[in-house]
Amino acid sequence: MQKIKHRICMVSDFFYPNTGGVESHIYQLAQCLLRKGHKVIVITHAYGNRKGIRYLTNGLKVYYMPVWVVYNQCTLPTLFTTFPLIRYTLLRERITIVHGHSAFSALAHEAMLHAKTMGLKTVFTDHSLFGFADASAIITNKLLQMTLCVCNHVICVSHTGKENTALRANVRPDVISVIPNAVDTVIFKPDLNKPIDSKITIVVISRLVYRKGIDLLAGIIPIICEKYPNVTFLIGGDGPKRIVLEEVRERYQLQERVVLLGAVKHENVRDVLVKGDIYLNASLTEAFCIAILEAACCGLQVVSTSVGGVPEVLPPDLVWLTEPSVKGLLNGLEQAMQDRRDKKIVSPEVAHKRLSKMYQWDDVALRVEKIYNQVTNEEVDSLSSRLKKFWSQGYIAGAFFMLLQAIEHLLFLLLSWQVPESIIDKALEVSTK
Secondary structure (H helix, E strand, O other), rough: OOOOOEEEEEEOOOOOOOOOOHHHHHHHHHHHHHHHHOOEEEEEOOEEEEOOOEEOOOOEEEEEEOOEEEEEOOOOOOOOOOOOEEEEEEEEHHHHHHHHOOOHHHHHHHHHHHHHHHHOOOEEEOOOOOOOHHHHHHHHHHHHHHHHHHOOOOEOOOOHHHHHHHHHHOOHHHEEEOOOOOOOOOOOOOOOOOOOOOOOEEEEEOOOOOOHHHHHHHHHHHHHHHHOOOOOEEEEEEOHHHHHHHHHHHHHOOOOOOEEOOOOOHHHHHHOOOOOOOEOOOOOOOOOOOOHHHHHHHOOOOEEEEOOOHHHHOHHEEEEEEOOOHHHHHHHHHEEEEHHHOOOOOOHHHHHHHHHOOHHHHHHHHHHHHHHHHHOOOOOOHHHHHHHHHOOOOOHHHHHHHHHHHHHHHHHHHHHOOOOOHHHHOOOOOOOO
């Protein structure tokens, strides 16, 4: 049986030069799919002077589109204004599958809706957990509900994430697959020549935002520093909550014991991690948390809040799980330090070898490839079929979704007349060999 070669477009607001779990996931997955012989491009918004078309490793083509960014690298949801440019790009590259990433990304949602209007197949990967009550969650969930009701398949990075997505987006569980993240174990490896020291360095690398538990981190720093004179904190990352950590450092005169590195490039993360002994994750919500996996691969003890999909990531003997509170994190850190003194921890070399067998990007790519093969054989949804699916989402929301789809279809007919596919120059193929 001949292997199917797919032409995939990954879409997200979050991609390099921005750093984070979603960005790393898209890049690593794209590289693995390219090595398997598939065509892969990435669509994201422009980052400063990085505009137009750029090429990354192995000929990965990235379209940095001129879209208005409004907050935290998220683009303004406009739906119709992005259609002409995205349609042109998808036709130029002869794309057959559009793969959106992150529920926070308006660009991903819009691209998938445009793709369905064009008769293409869509896949969505959800990297986050959401609530159900606050205003931002309600709006995001409704947007996700609109996108996913016509999406061919959904991927979640944890079983907890699958349950969350099925409930908040009203998606059938049978069209959701769980495929965890992975880690590049060639890069994230421990420093086996690191000298043994009585001092303990606690490392934190995270976006400094509320949902990452920075307020909890600010609460435990002065307590740990007062109780344990041999402990220092090494904190990498940037965000609106950085000022909270700076205030704590100034108030308690901890300039020499709390180091704020600012934003850390992904290629430098491993070098920061191996300087520490314990990695602390204080997140209030996480679908997977690739950061603790990278830290464990580098041989660090991992202390993390037991939220979302975190308990699914690491074996019990490689992580100290705590309640998401100041008291819980204190107990977890103290227990980890005590186990370290008692030498009741897994050695860095053994931990790295175990995780290298458990998490591989090639395995993730193989499982995603099977989903691509599955959706390729599915029938293309007609306009009436999509309208019926929108109507099933409720009278008010359904009617609104149907109106948007009707307008988009008319816009598609107009674009097909003004700029027919026959006059669009097809992109040259770039060999990855």
